[in-house]
Amino acid sequence: MTIRAKDGWMPIGDAAAQLNVSVDTLRRWAKSGLIKAKRSSSGARLFNVEEVSRLQKKRSGESDGTEYRVLKEDAIIPEATCVDLFAGAGGTALGFHNAGFNHVLLNEFDPSAAATLRENSERLGFDWDVVEGDVHELDFSGVEAEVIQAGFPCQAFSYAGKSQGFGDTRGTLFFEFARAVEQVRPKVAIGENVRGLEKHDGGRTLKTMLNRLNELGYDVAYRILRAQYLDVPQKRERLIMIAVRRDLDLPILFPRERDYLISMRQALKDCPESEGQKYPEKKRKVMELVPEGGNWRDLPEDVAREFMGGSWNLPGGRTGMARRMAWDEPCLTLTCAPAQKQTERCHPSETRPLTVREYARIQTFPDEWQFQGNLTSQYKQIGNAVPVNLGYHVARCVLAMLGYAPRTEDMEEVSPVNVALL
Known part of the structure; x- marks a missing residue:
């Protein structure tokens, strides 16, 4: 087939023909984040030739030249010191460690997550100083670090929650991050949250945060990063803000999205067996009827009505229900x-929820990373984590900003936000 392409991009009709799908299907894939698209000057939708080729090979079972791996550098840079707040099970911390950062302090409130950090640090020889407890009670005035990273709890700003923002006590934890920045005065401060933060309360919540960092003497920019284009086998979007101390005149760098995806087939190959939730027999019989990639719409109507209950009459696609x-x-x-009714995560071919180790693989935790606590806690720790490879890519950009690593074409320089114009 002859592809009409200009500068590596092709029209939607040619891309659909190349992939042997309808134009509507390709539009749906682009909307769901399965493939990237951009607009031409005339407004036409364009697709990257190499990305289309890789997706075509993946769909046909051929090797597309990609592989699942946990990204890691060979050595730690002692001078690249980092503090990690709200560290959870260590997704961001491990990503930063794998990139080369030297952690001097990690704080986590949840006992099981703190135990996960301590156990892995001791067993793997990381020598992390894990401080378990309430961040409100920490004094950062004696801490020295070039970077502070904080994934302040996101439920207060999540579309899946009640979206109360600063009306929720968890929302105020941003100001504990800001307090740490004020006391430590790091060269770079990084905040992470759900993409819903950008629009929460008409954008006023985010503006308040950016204003506070500006008041502390930091220039700040943010981007919504899509993990599926950064070596993570998962469609997961996170808002990342990077603040640089104004007196240092540092560039702000974000990772560029790659033109490939990592599939579940690649991620779960030879995955170790582990504990996992089980379906009740009645639900298992329903889920057996759902084909790979399907959901409640693929069920017989009478079965779907009974399974969905009151959700049957709700608006929207409800595509997370009975989702394989x-x-x-x-x-x-x-x-x-993995077995919540509105956000089902059923294994592609076996009729069961994803296991703990499968969850960990999808979040790009290495197989040697062990999670403490009961089964419910382990799922929660993994589900709340930032994917390790996403943390790695952000960390490599920050190391380049600080001059510890080379700046590459996979990094994009971004201008600070003019908060007054938000």
């Missing part, structure tokens, strides 16, 4: 449990 994952696509965003 697809082998040759990234997983949908993991939640705190």
